[in-house]
Amino acid sequence: MTFLSQPGGLWRRAVAASLVVAATAFSTVADAGPTLDKIKQRGAIKVGVGTTPGFFAPGDDGQWKGFFVDYGKALSITVFGTPDKVEFTNSSPQQRLPALQAGEFDILLSGVTVTIARALQLGFHFGPTVFYDGQGILVRKDLGVTKATELDGATIGVQSGTTGELNIADFFRKTGKKFTPVTIEETGEFINALESGRVDAITQDSSDLVGKRTQLKKPDDYVILPERLSKEPLAPAIAGGDDRWQELVNWTVNVTIQAEEWGITSKNVDEFLKSEDPAIQRFLGVDPSLAQATNLDPKWAYNIIKTVGNYGEIFDRNLKPLGWERGYNNLWSNGGLLYSPPFR
Numbered sequence: 001m002t003f004l005s006q007p008g009g010l011w012r013r014a015v016a017a018s019l020v021v022a023a024t025a026f027s028t029v030a031d032a033g034p035t036l037d038k039i040k041q042r043g044a045i046k047v048g049v050g051t052t053p054g055f056f057a058p059g060d061d062g063q064w065k066g067f068f069v070d071y072g073k074a075l076s077i078t079v080f081g082t083p084d085k086v087e088f089t090n091s092s093p094q095q096r097l098p099a100l101q102a103g104e105f106d107i108l109l110s111g112v113t114v115t116i117a118r119a120l121q122l123g124f125h126f127g128p129t130v131f132y133d134g135q136g137i138l139v140r141k142d143l144g145v146t147k148a149t150e151l152d153g154a155t156i157g158v159q160s161g162t163t164g165e166l167n168i169a170d171f172f173r174k175t176g177k178k179f180t181p182v183t184i185e186e187t188g189e190f191i192n193a194l195e196s197g198r199v200d201a202i203t204q205d206s207s208d209l210v211g212k213r214t215q216l217k218k219p220d221d222y223v224i225l226p227e228r229l230s231k232e233p234l235a236p237a238i239a240g241g242d243d244r245w246q247e248l249v250n251w252t253v254n255v256t257i258q259a260e261e262w263g264i265t266s267k268n269v270d271e272f273l274k275s276e277d278p279a280i281q282r283f284l285g286v287d288p289s290l291a292q293a294t295n296l297d298p299k300w301a302y303n304i305i306k307t308v309g310n311y312g313e314i315f316d317r318n319l320k321p322l323g324w325e326r327g328y329n330n331l332w333s334n335g336g337l338l339y340s341p342p343f344r
Helices: 010-031 034-042 067-080 096-101 116-121 164-175 187-196 206-215 243-262 278-284 289-294 300-308 311-318
Strands: 045-049 086-090 107-113 124-126 131-133 135-140 154-159 179-184 201-205 222-224 232-239
Touching (some): 034 045, 034 243, 045 067, 045 096, 067 086, 067 300, 067 311, 096 107, 096 232, 107 131, 116 124, 135 164, 135 206, 154 164, 164 179, 179 187, 187 206, 201 206, 206 222, 243 278, 243 311
Parallel strands (some): 045 086, 154 179
Antiparallel strands (some): 107 232, 124 232, 131 232, 135 201, 135 222
């Protein structure tokens, strides 16, 4: 027992040796992973998206644009150092999760709601919540309703393969009202069903409804009711089994949130390179110690901010023109729910 109390004894040497072995093993595991290896061999990230204006939609030039698209570009910067090593593919709500499970996508940035069943039953992993949403109902104004409980007996369009099917059924069961659900698979059919009068209302995440309202021929004839029937935290979704890929997704999102908290934007990021704050120096790679410890490009966070901006810039560029307010999607310091762990 004597060696336990001796500073240079066997116990200390054994602990030191075990720490070296553990560190070596961790480094090997952290850098390995089937998804990340496949991405690097392919030379591009395959991203599943949807078609909702403001969030993800092809522009007139054929290039994908939107809130979630910008996060795909940010991930490309994380992995390849450039925003253009990413392939976006439209995938329906019914097909996106099976496609991810089958390896057709490396990540879904299609407004996937985080749920326990998707995590534990289906085995998906989720990144940080990038948009706090809730299910809403879009109705024709001529129905004369101002709240969801007044839709007793209404015919409501729901999209199959989404959490919306269960949420709307739960809502009417809880309120003791009745409704007739009409299941619609194709996103485009939602609009046709509402405009043709086939349904009195449609229900989806409010983020989807805001975009769909702009696509109606007479958007002013329709209104999104004030209630939110559920919590719909939207986050990047990946298949399990690649810890390094998971963490790169997590910290790519965190870069945009932390940058906004510090007031760093795409326009002033170069000025922040002169900051004497050691945390900002590590964050932007002026002090390369953090990047070296995590095996990342020292300019990784700088390049993301310079190219796509911080969270507020991404939000304002893509969603503010559609009338979105920050609300829950504000920084924690401004009354919202966005919060980044420390970059240490």
